Amino acid sequence: MISSVLKFECGRMFSSSSSWLVIAAVQFLLTLIFYNLLSKYLTDPALFEGRGITDVVIASYYRSAALIFLLIAPLLTMRLISEEINSGSIKLLLSSPISAHQIILGKFFAATFFLIFLLTLITLVPLSLSIGTSLDYGHLLACIIGSSLLLFSLCSAGLFFSSLFSHQSVSAITSYTAILLLWTAHTAASSEGSNVDRLFQSLSMSNHFTNFTEGVINSASVSFFIIITLLFLILGIWKIKMMRTMEW
Numbered sequence: 001m002i003s004s005v006l007k008f009e010c011g012r013m014f015s016s017s018s019s020w021l022v023i024a025a026v027q028f029l030l031t032l033i034f035y036n037l038l039s040k041y042l043t044d045p046a047l048f049e050g051r052g053i054t055d056v057v058i059a060s061y062y063r064s065a066a067l068i069f070l071l072i073a074p075l076l077t078m079r080l081i082s083e084e085i086n087s088g089s090i091k092l093l094l095s096s097p098i099s100a101h102q103i104i105l106g107k108f109f110a111a112t113f114f115l116i117f118l119l120t121l122i123t124l125v126p127l128s129l130s131i132g133t134s135l136d137y138g139h140l141l142a143c144i145i146g147s148s149l150l151l152f153s154l155c156s157a158g159l160f161f162s163s164l165f166s167h168q169s170v171s172a173i174t175s176y177t178a179i180l181l182l183w184t185a186h187t188a189a190s191s192e193g194s195n196v197d198r199l200f201q202s203l204s205m206s207n208h209f210t211n212f213t214e215g216v217i218n219s220a221s222v223s224f225f226i227i228i229t230l231l232f233l234i235l236g237i238w239k240i241k242m243m244r245t246m247e248w
Helices: 002-014 017-043 053-077 079-087 090-095 100-131 137-162 168-183 195-202 205-213 219-244
Strands: none
Touching: 002 017, 002 100, 017 053, 017 100, 053 079, 053 100, 053 137, 053 168, 053 205, 079 090, 079 100, 079 137, 079 168, 090 219, 100 137, 100 219, 137 168, 137 205, 137 219, 168 205, 205 219
């Protein structure tokens, strides 16, 4: 049943011209960013003495990609359930023999598949450097893993907020708000180093993602993204179950 939902949602995404326009626009924008980073590195390498091209160019490239993912993930996921609520087709979905977790997981896997496909395309750009120079593939792998985990958490959050509202714009706005709060949680921490400050630091999505772009894969950061992903998926499943008890 999960595969049925997955195939249906993937078909809708990849058959939409707007999806391909998003892919083209993101690819074009990140290629420009990559070219600018590489030009600065090659023009004045003395500024980056002791730092390799992977650290200077590729890590910065994935940081820029993360900000773009923050922008497009809510736009991709806002329609997954909100559109069906608004059109009334949610009644058919809820009355089908598909369970709540199959609905949520099918839609989640479809959204992540699309974004992982996009991540694969943009990864080809830094990989092209391997033709002319040596790369730190361990550092590159850390960036890819961090980006993938970030996408999982963004998709699960966007999917949950899509289940709360019938209007896609409201789903997107609330998703943006939640993601922004998580991304900037560290800014609420002071320099005192109290338990509250450490809590805000540990809740910062930005801090955990930065660890990956610095070439560090630690269990705390991996666990953080997994917990966020599972939390929103569980909330989404709970919401679908609640919707089945409602009168439409």
